[in-house]
Amino acid sequence: MDSIQTTIKTLLKTPTQIKSPSQAKQIHAQVIKNHSTFTSDLLSLYSKFNLLPESLTLFNTLQSPSIHAFKPLIKCYTSNSYFFESLKCFVTMRRMGIHPDHNVFPSVLKSCTNLMCFKFGESVHGSVIRFGLEFDVFTGNALLSMYSKLQRFSALQVFDESPERTAFDQSENVLHHSYKSYPEVSQNGRNPSALSHMSDQDRRNVPMQSVRKVFETMPEKDVVSYNTLILGYVQNNMCNEAMMMIREMGDAKLKPDAFTLSNFLPVVAEYMDVWKGKEIHGYGIRHGFERNGFVINGLIDVYANCNMVEDSYQLFCSLSERDCVSWCSMIAACVKNGLFDEGLSLFRQMLSENVKPVPISCSSIIPACAHLTTLPLGQQLHGYIIRHCFDDNMFISSSLVNMYAKCGNIKLAKCVFDGMKHHDLVSWTAMIMGCASHGYANDAIFLFKQMEMEDVRPNSVAFVAVLTACSHAGMVDEGLTFFNRMVTHYDIAPDFEHYACMADLLGRAGKLEDAFDLICSMPENKTASVWLPLLAACRVHKNVDLAEKVVMQISKLDSDNVGAYVLLSNIYSSVGRYKDAAKVRHILSKKMNKKEPACSWIRIGGKVHAFIAGDESHSNYDGIVNALDILFGQIDKEGYVVDH
């Protein structure tokens, strides 16, 4: 009997020899059989394999658990994402007067981070200092991670009032007495009045200044410390600082690992820096990270943002195992590059491989349905979203509002919008744009004003939406007021789209000279297409002189713009200047030879039918011509003069 006891004891003291959960369970069976009492050691073993139910069963057999029993249970709760239970366990342990050690704090801090328990996290930090563990590298790294995530939320004041977090922040502060011992970190970024005078960039800097302070005080820093700080900088939009950290890492003789690469890749993607992307890709291959899913997914995103979606696809194919994120990255890569059909077919392929869509998959694929105006598929997805309770997700709801509006069902768009608990800038904009494109200008303007009243600051896109509404409804004064408000009140520089809307609005109202002057006042990025609505307006108002001036401007920017010449020729015809019209058509015919003809297409019963101007090759060409004749006949009957 003694020899078995000794063997069990030896095994439990050298847990590296135990390689699987089933071996751990076999040892547990032997412990019970031999009436041994190695509960804490067994708990550590179960915790090593993240076996929560087994750990709990063991823990509950203990009358007065020691630190050695609490430690593995807290770790096990955290590893299994039971963060609230992890903190409750920690509080119980402290109430029993048990002192935590360096193994406990990383798990506890991670739980605080995930539950967004900022105040409680600070008091845990106080406790770390009180127990003299602030120089432990694992604990320090957990603190870095906690502050870089929680202070960001706190500084930007988007904390929600989750009941779990409030419970901890308000009541269970058994450690709160030590809160005062670390005032520098706790004060920064939490006081809204202190932040109100700051610029957005300064507000972003606040949390990272505190994190940097924690970093500087760490006597020992490892790759994880640098990676955590790099991620913090990236997530706080401080890209240069993130880059500097990679350099500092090199100075400290630490090599970037897969975490470093995947943490930094979003910066490369955002800046569309294809050369940096390739450099990182090469480094990844040389250092054996070419199979790391996080690195590959980051690179898929980089190449997609650089319009190199085929490279993204090659990487996607190189993955031996594709998880939900890799599918989603590739689908998003297609959708970003306008490959909507390919995105949808990947989505179907993902389902056929039994990878279940998560909320992010839905918000990536719905825009493809919106662009392709495939309402039935969009509705199927909406059904899935409701069945899986994803419908309280802002990203999904906004994309649904847009999808229904684009597919012509403004009522359902409004229904989704009204069903949302909160509205953010994007959801307001999607709804305003929906109303604008359906001709409900007053509703769009009302929604815009309501958004402003709810303290949601409109951005450039929201102004495009409301100006579109004004333009469609010919509301000149309102449009001018919004345009000026955007510049003077919100300090937003008008973009191409805003000028295009305004030129269209002024042109339709007959204020052609004003529209001309407005476009001339555009500081830069003038394109031919910003002039085209004005040219159309010149035609409606039969202003030949201005039309000629406009075409001159267009030809400077794009000498092959066929649309402009067609319009000019029509304008000449409409005022009886047929010779001029013929001249323009002659120039046009030369230009047309150089241009690829435009193509339109329609999908019927899963088959795509394409049409090119002058093309008579469709198998049902005669039938189509007959149908058109009937339609033109009906149009004539109703008194509408067809405008050729």
Add this chain to the structure above:
DNA sequence: GTAGGGTTAG
């Protein structure tokens, strides 16, 4: 002990 993918644009 550290990591990824998403919504709005005449």
